[in-house]
Amino acid sequence: MLAGSPKFSFAFESEPYRTFDVTPGMIAVRPFGVEGKANWSSTTDGVVIAISAESMLELAGQEFDRPEVNLRPVSYTADNTALQFAKMIKAELNRPDHSNELYLDSLITVLGVHVLRNYSNAGKPEKVGKGGLSAAAATRIRDYLHEHFSRKLTTSELAAICGLSPGHFTQAFSKTFGCPPYRYVLERRLDFAEKLLSETTMPVAEVAFLSGFSSQSHLTNMMKTHRHKTPSQLR
Known part of the structure; x- marks a missing residue:
């Protein structure tokens, strides 16, 4: 309540x-x-x-x-x-x-x-330790996110890749990468969107879809908030 x-x-x-x-x-x-x-x-x-x-x-x-x-x-x-x-x-x-x-x-x-x-x-x-992910787990999850960042992901799915419980995974991931999983994924989506906007003439709506955003306005708002620029400013 x-x-x-x-x-x-x-x-x-x-x-x-x-x-x-x-x-x-x-x-x-x-x-x-x-x-x-x-x-x-x-x-x-x-x-x-x-x-x-x-x-x-x-x-x-x-x-x-x-x-x-x-x-x-x-x-x-x-x-x-x-x-x-x-x-x-x-x-x-x-x-x-x-x-x-x-x-x-x-x-x-x-x-x-x-x-x-x-x-x-x-x-x-x-009992959750204060350390981050092991080097092997960090490599596995980094590679996985760089390949699958544009689709819907769940905490349980990502935790399983590292062989950890969801609660332990979130804490260990943040310790290793300096940000929680959702923010890491958002940054990868924005990186990919910027690359497509800079190197192609693809419509912004299509860039948003391929980058994992729900709409053109969603991409625009996230880019303005986190990168301080709009899709049109990249072209």
């Missing part, structure tokens, strides 16, 4: 409704197959994240090496960490120049790890 809501009612399954005042930062966790129901009488503001049961099990296996994990139902409790993720997710979704899919996937993945660590039987979290 991103804002307060007085006299909010919530219940799981056949439980009686519990009525209380919601405050910013409260989180509810509804495991797969568990029904949740809510009523509210005033305007409310929140973020709802739905992660499939299969994805949560895969994430639990990667993070905790557990073949099975059970989330416990949580009926609204204060969670400042979840609040910060919710704010970042909403801000990215509301970007006027299109959201960054890999960045969103990273936020949702790390939020999923947070939920598993705090609201399941997954046990103690993985």
